[in-house]
Amino acid sequence: MCRLDTLDSSGTQKLLMKTGLILIVIGHLNFITGALVHGTVLRHVANPPDAISLQYAIANIILVTSAILTISCGIAAIVLSRYLSRKPLKWAVFSLSISSTLLSLACSVGLAVSIALTFANNGRSLLAMCAFTDVELIQLSHECPFDPTRVYSSTLSLWTMSLILDCVEIIFSIRCFLLTLALLNLRLCHRRTRKKKVTLQVVPPETQEATECHSLLRRDRAETVWL
Template identity: 55%
Template structure:
């Protein structure tokens, strides 16, 4: 009897836990990244996207309130292009905020496959939209430099930017609208580029979670696998007692 108890004790120590007490948990691995690493990266990326989206939205709102509400003219192609780009900036900011919130939610509910696909799709759409917005803002800056801001001064009656002066028939201060517009466009351009970068980062993380391939020429061979969690110390006596009952 003592020999059987010794053999049972050695078997328990060699296996570490009884099969009945194993608690399988799905843990995605990619290289040296663990579940906690994925959660941290997703949380940080989502927070950055939310902050960038809010700042871009504020910049677009300031641009509309200080400049574009005076130059909106359907018959002017340049002014119409300004308004379209600003609407695109607002839309991109809203999409970025929504995508950032989805990334944060995914960091909490990582095993959800539909949520992973949602975040991946929204991240790709966010990256494309932010890149398009950046190109539109760059075009607006180039057109403004090329035309010397004539479309911005269309609401005033004087002939050109060389006659800048405070006029009673001008609804804004013409001496500041040129520099203000370029400054706000430059800020929005930088934030759109940053949004596209972090959206691509979010798409890359969810791509690794979905185990798609290839990604940047690399195929992922790390599949979802079950890893038993360590058994609590208080489970050992119950395992021993169950083993003794079968003797």
């Protein structure tokens, strides 16, 4: 973290530009993945009384919001790479990077819970709107509002991809946060300074006078010897 303070302006501009581009690409990929999951499955499964389907919907909403915030952070980082002297822009990228990191972290937790719940109930919540409850028989049925063929594996694959993209978003959002932290001259780590203990002894006035007299006597003796 502290090594970012040694970068010059050109190096900071390049890092901000690369980080912003990566955040924009990852944000768009994550947004497309969330839109595919919502358009193919979750818009048919959303059922507020059901806790699991409600959790699916909330996790997907957080996913899309996190993707939009990541794209905004990437755009702001690219603009900041051209105008490093703008302090309001630095604070904007600083706040966006923190928000993107926290929201991506919440999104990754929600996706992990969704994947775990889907594995636990064998995909029955994804296929709750169909007539059959057996996953093997439901593939032969045409009484579903969507195509049930491979919906279980497809949804899990898209969620896993989104989880990986969220982890990458967290890494590069933290990188953008550290870069703006260095530009704002704010430090998270401080160098340790060695502290030396200094003991002070208070000499009473009587002993101080005695030592002065003793030193004067030594000087007189030295003078008499030389004489």
